[in-house]
Amino acid sequence: MGKSVLLAYMVAVLCSGRELYRSVGDIGVKDATEVLEGMNYDREGGPVVVLAMSDRQLESLKYWYEFFVSEFQDNDLRDDLNFRRPEFMLAGNLREEWKIYRRKFSAILVDEAHDLPDSVARTLKELYEVNPFYLVAACDRHQQLRLTGINTPVIKGFDFSGKWTRLKHVYRNPVPVYIASLAIMFRWFADGGPKVI
Numbered sequence: 001m002g003k004s005v006l007l008a009y010m011v012a013v014l015c016s017g018r019e020l021y022r023s024v025g026d027i028g029v030k031d032a033t034e035v036l037e038g039m040n041y042d043r044e045g046g047p048v049v050v051l052a053m054s055d056r057q058l059e060s061l062k063y064w065y066e067f068f069v070s071e072f073q074d075n076d077l078r079d080d081l082n083f084r085r086p087e088f089m090l091a092g093n094l095r096e097e098w099k100i101y102r103r104k105f106s107a108i109l110v111d112e113a114h115d116l117p118d119s120v121a122r123t124l125k126e127l128y129e130v131n132p133f134y135l136v137a138a139c140d141r142h143q144q145l146r147l148t149g150i151n152t153p154v155i156k157g158f159d160f161s162g163k164w165t166r167l168k169h170v171y172r173n174p175v176p177v178y179i180a181s182l183a184i185m186f187r188w189f190a191d192g193g194p195k196v197i
Contacts, residue, residue, distance in 0.1 A: 003111075003138040003139070003140075004057070004060060004061060004064065004111055004138060005064050006138070007050070007061065007109055007111055007136065007138045008061050008064030008065045008067070008068055009064075009068050010109060010136055011048060011050055011061075011065050011068075011086050011109055012065060012068035012069060012072060012083070013032055013035075013036075014036070014041065014043070014048050014086075014106070014107050014109075014134070015048055015083045015084045015085070015086050016032075016072060016081060016082065016083050016084075017031065017032055017033060017036065017043060018030065018031060018032050018072060018076075018081060019032040019035065020068075020071060020072065020075065027071070027075045028075055028077070029072050029075050029076045029077070029078075029081065039134065040134070041106070041107065041134045042106055042134075043084075043106060044106070045104060045105070045106035045107075045131075045133065046103060046104040046105045046106045046131075046133070047084070047086065047087050047103070047105060047106065048084065048086040048087070048105070048106060048107045048108075048109070049086065049087045049088075049089055049094075049105050049107070049108045049109070050065075050086055050087070050088045050089065050108075050109050050111070051089055051090070051091040051094060051108060051109065051110045051111065051120075052088070052089075052090065052091065052110075052111045052112065053090070053091055053092075053111070053112050053115050053116070054090070055090070057111055057112060058088045058089075058090065061088060061111060062088055065086065069083060091110070091116060091117070091120045092117070092120065094120055094123050094124070094127075095119070095120070095123040098123065098126075098127055104131040104133075105127070105131070105133045106133055106134065107133055107134040107135070107136065108124065108127075108133055108134075108135055108136075109135075109136040109137075109138070110124075110135070110136070110137045110138065110139075110155065111138050112138065112139065112140075113137035113138060113139035113155055114139040114140050116155055118156060121155050121156040121158075122156070124155060124158070125156070125158070128158075135155075135158065137155055137158075
């Protein structure tokens with residue numbers, strides 16, 4: 001969940017050219033031009049596309065994107081905020097979309113990249129070779145390594161070496177919840193039978 005929320009925030013930044021900041025308890029919106037230039041991101045290079053493996057994932061990403069849009073709008077004091085509308089697309093439809101329209105993209109963001117089919121990874125590589133774009137992949141690297149091996153790339157054909165950030169917080173199962181669940185499990189399987197309080 002944490003990586004999908006951060007991915008939706010990244011979409012909002014790429015589509016607006018702004019970023020949120022916190023100062024003395026208040027939230028504000030500031031220009032992100034310096035950050036985007038540091039990433040070599042070309043905002044005029046075409047639409048921003050968000051890929052997910054399922055409709056459910058897309059709906060979640062849309063929800064969080066709209067959440068951030070409202071946060072940006074509520075905290076914009078300059079009143080000159082413009083959002084380019086991103087495109088939310090099922091990963092399986094990317095090849096057909098590209099073959100029909102031969103479109104150029106400024107950024108493609110992939111949620112659950114560890115589940116990305118090889119055919120979609122090949123399409124991404126083909127797209128990139130024709131018109132390079134900014135690529136963001138949110139994945140559960142641990143899950144991918146467990147399933148496919150230590151030397152497996154996040155997305156076949158792309159090298160993310162030194163270009164990744166590991167989340168330091170577990171949002172889905174915070175430590176107190178994890179500890180409590182272990183305690184309940186040990187009570188449940190105790191010799192004297194279930195003792196769940």
